[in-house]
Amino acid sequence: MIVNRQIRTLDEFTIQQLRDFPNATGELSSLLRDIGLAAKRVNVEVSKAGLVDILGDANLVNVQGEDVKKLDIYANTQLMGVLKHGISCAGIASEEFDDFIAFNDPVSNQSKYVVLFDPLDGSSNIDANVSIGTIFGVYRRVSEKGSPVTREDFLQPGIRQVAAGYIVYGSSTMLVYATRRGVNGFTLDPSIGEFSLSHPDIKCPPHGRIYSVNHGNFHRFERGVQQYIDHCQRKDETNGGPYTQRYIGSLVSDLHRNLIKGGIFLYPVTTDMPGGKLRLMYECNPFAFILEVAGGRATDGKRRILDIQPTGLHQREPFFIGSRGMMDELDSFLDGAVPA
Numbered sequence: 001m002i003v004n005r006q007i008r009t010l011d012e013f014t015i016q017q018l019r020d021f022p023n024a025t026g027e028l029s030s031l032l033r034d035i036g037l038a039a040k041r042v043n044v045e046v047s048k049a050g051l052v053d054i055l056g057d058a059n060l061v062n063v064q065g066e067d068v069k070k071l072d073i074y075a076n077t078q079l080m081g082v083l084k085h086g087i088s089c090a091g092i093a094s095e096e097f098d099d100f101i102a103f104n105d106p107v108s109n110q111s112k113y114v115v116l117f118d119p120l121d122g123s124s125n126i127d128a129n130v131s132i133g134t135i136f137g138v139y140r141r142v143s144e145k146g147s148p149v150t151r152e153d154f155l156q157p158g159i160r161q162v163a164a165g166y167i168v169y170g171s172s173t174m175l176v177y178a179t180r181r182g183v184n185g186f187t188l189d190p191s192i193g194e195f196s197l198s199h200p201d202i203k204c205p206p207h208g209r210i211y212s213v214n215h216g217n218f219h220r221f222e223r224g225v226q227q228y229i230d231h232c233q234r235k236d237e238t239n240g241g242p243y244t245q246r247y248i249g250s251l252v253s254d255l256h257r258n259l260i261k262g263g264i265f266l267y268p269v270t271t272d273m274p275g276g277k278l279r280l281m282y283e284c285n286p287f288a289f290i291l292e293v294a295g296g297r298a299t300d301g302k303r304r305i306l307d308i309q310p311t312g313l314h315q316r317e318p319f320f321i322g323s324r325g326m327m328d329e330l331d332s333f334l335d336g337a338v339p340a
């Protein structure tokens, strides 16, 4: 049998990166391995969701007032479990918990990272067999090692992320993560149960032809956003014709596609959600980090997402993210350069 040594697993890849930095402790590698393990467990449940009684509402409402599905709870428990029992994470914050959790045991208190995550993104799509995901951001703690983590360790601007990533449970399951050195994608090879490097050094094309937005909210958007959407629909034939609209309603799936193919995603403020819908800490920051490393941009319409100083763990923001050229084009509508 021929063994293809060209294809590296997630563990092999992170260990190889470690070899390039002799002073590195390996904590980040072990953290990513832990998250990969949780992802494999969640993947098993996601893929049999239609068969067992794990489907459907758990009759609970999370801190943000949204229905919590059973798989959200399962994914939340798995992620928290691997991070708590690993050696690299001192505490977590999750979309599903009101407050952060300091693991506060002797080993965890010596760990240098905290992880913020959305355990299951796009959960309203579970019952319809549509792709869902997990999103995470990793920060170096700012409090002293040796003590339990504090709120300041979590309320850091996104620019301080050391790594960020997502898992998409789709037609195949992929884990994509970014450090400042690059964005790499790993596809779960079911024959060996390992994430294998399938998308090395991902770059977001500077221009794309996809725009993603919930069109049902069109009449609740600000004028500049409406004008930009109108522009996407009216691009003339000499310009390649109108953009294509794609919107799944799972942020992970929408942004994974746009990252690979090029595109722009918009979740602006609406008249009924004047602060925006998506969560800065669990959704916007990790993707802003990934897209920027890949060459794209992310803003709240005015500010760079990664520069926002958070004030609350569950803060929401308007969110615009995508290919650099399309974001620049959007800006000209949002800053009033294009007349109303």
Ligand code: AHG
Binding pocket: 066, 118, 120, 121, 122, 123, 124, 214, 249, 250, 251, 252, 277
């Ligand atoms: P979650 O399932 O974690 O609550 O996130 C749902 C989010 C996100 O995945 C998606 O982009 C957005 O909600 C869709 O919102 P609309 O249904 O309002 O378009």
Ligand code: MN
Binding pocket: 118, 120, 121, 122, 251, 283
């Ligand atoms: Mn989400």
Ligand code: MN
Binding pocket: 072, 095, 118, 119, 120, 121, 122, 123
């Ligand atoms: Mn969620």
